[in-house]
Structure formats: structure tokens, C-alpha cells
Amino acid sequence: GNSVTQMEGPVTLSEEAFLTINCTYTATGYPSLFWYVQYPGEGLQLLLKATKADDKGSNKGFEATYRKETTSFHLEKGSVQVSDSAVYFCALQAKGGATNKLIFGTGTLLAVQP
Amino acid sequence: DAGVIQSPRHEVTEMGQEVTLRCKPISGHNSLFWYRQTMMRGLELLIYFNNNVPIDDSGMPEDRFSAKMPNASFSTLKIQPSEPRDSAVYFCASSPPSTQNQPQHFGDGTRLSIL
Numbered sequence: 001g002n003s004v005t006q007m008e009g010p011v012t013l014s015e016e017a018f019l020t021i022n023c024t025y026t027a028t029g030y031p032s033l034f035w036y037v038q039y040p041g042e043g044l045q046l047l048l049k050a051t052k053a054d055d056k057g058s059n060k061g062f063e064a065t066y067r068k069e070t071t072s073f074h075l076e077k078g079s080v081q082v083s084d085s086a087v088y089f090c091a092l093q094a095k096g097g098a099t100n101k102l103i104f105g106t107g108t109l110l111a112v113q114p
Numbered sequence: 115d116a117g118v119i120q121s122p123r124h125e126v127t128e129m130g131q132e133v134t135l136r137c138k139p140i141s142g143h144n145s146l147f148w149y150r151q152t153m154m155r156g157l158e159l160l161i162y163f164n165n166n167v168p169i170d171d172s173g174m175p176e177d178r179f180s181a182k183m184p185n186a187s188f189s190t191l192k193i194q195p196s197e198p199r200d201s202a203v204y205f206c207a208s209s210p211p212s213t214q215n216q217p218q219h220f221g222d223g224t225r226l227s228i229l
Contacts, residue, residue: 042223043222101162102218
């Protein structure tokens with residue numbers, strides 16, 4: 001079945017450090033891939049998405065590239081800020097289904113220190 | 115545009131009481147999802163609806179949990195009787211028709227504490 005595996009946290013970085021959060025997936029066909037972010041006390045917000053192989057999603061300085069050959073969708077940011085501290089979820093959505101059901105990873109807590 | 119609206123934002127009640135959580139999806143969205151989030155188990159999909167019809171309730175923990183969607187603009191998740199282990203943050207999410215390949219939009223959640 002479909003599944004998402006992402007690196008366990010917490011990830012603790014200093015401000016302006018480079019961020020990578022790894023995400024790999026297992027799916028039949030070619031799913032759409034997403035990164036959601038959850039700030040403390042809030043719901044999940046869509047951060048970026050990619051719908052086909054080699055697509056690059058980007059938003060707020062974050063990027064992720066849909067790599068079919070490695071079934072990965074790693075999240076990167078060149079210089080993190082304290083305000084980026086949050087939980088990040090990788091997710092996939094199988095295409096052709098009746099609904100937009102998402103399969104989520106377990107989430108990775110990012111803590112950025114000043 | 116109004117997002118997904120959940121109420122109440124916080125609920126504290128004693129075990130054995132009935133709890134009702136409410137959700138208003140984004141207008142035009144035809145899929146609705148209920149999730150539960152805890153530190154121990156992470157984010158769990160409880161049930162989801164398509165065009166007001168429950169599609170998959172395999173994530174509902176037990177018979178004490180029930181969910182309804184009487185119309186396209188309203189859904190409830192009910193716990194009766196409630197237990198301390200039901201304490202969690204419950205999220206509702208909605209999405210447009212799947213042909214649009216659009217992501218889910220989440221509400222801010224209901225933080226439930228059962229004493």
C-alpha cells in the first residue's frame with residue numbers, strides 16, 4: 001500500500017543554517033506529493049506541492065523536488081529563521097481516487113535557535 | 115475567503131460526558147476529513163466523507179465515536195461516552211473534487227481534554 005517515511009526529529013538548527021528534512025514514499029503509480037507545516041497551536045497548512053516527476057515545489061524559501069528514481073521529496077531551505085520552528089509533514093495523494101485522501105508521514109519537529 | 119471552521123476551539127469535560135465537535139468545510143469542497151492528533155500516535159485519519167457520504171471509517175477508534183455529515187456545509191464528530199484517552203486535538207479538513215487535484219485545507223482544530 002501507499003506510505004510515507006520521513007526522518008525523525010527533533011531537528012535543532014541555529015538561525016541561518018541549511019535545512020534538509022528527508023521524505024521517501026511508496027506508492028503505485030505517480031502520486032502527488034506535499035509538504036505541510038504546523039505552527040504551534042495551529043492546524044496544518046500547505047507549504048508546497050509537486051504533482052509529477054521532476055517538478056519542484058517552492059514557497060517561503062523552502063523547496064522540494066519530486067524524484068521518481070529515488071521515490072523521494074526532500075524538503076530544503078538555504079537559511080532557516082526562528083520563525084520556521086514548526087512540525088513539518090510530508091504527504092502523498094494517489095491520483096485517480098474518488099477523494100483527495102492524503103497519506104501523511106509522522107512529522108518532523110524543527111527547532112531553530114537564535 | 116473563509117477557511118475550514120471548527121468549534122469549539124477548546125473543550126474540557128469530565129469522563130462519561132458526551133462531546134460533540136463541529137466542522138464547517140470550505141464552500142464548494144465536496145470531501146471532508148476528520149483527524150486526531152496526539153503526541154503518542156501522531157496524526158490519524160478517523161473518517162472521511164465524499165459528497166456527504168462516509169467513504170472510509172476504518173480509523174474510528176471504537177463504537178463510542180460517530181460522525182455525521184447531514185449536508186454539504188456541516189459535519190459533526192461525537193464521542194459518547196468520553197474517556198480520558200480521547201484527549202487530543204481533533205482536526206477537520208476539506209478539499210475540492212478530486213478531479214481538481216487540489217490539497218486538503220485544515221481547520222485550526224479542537225483541543226479536547228477529558229478529565
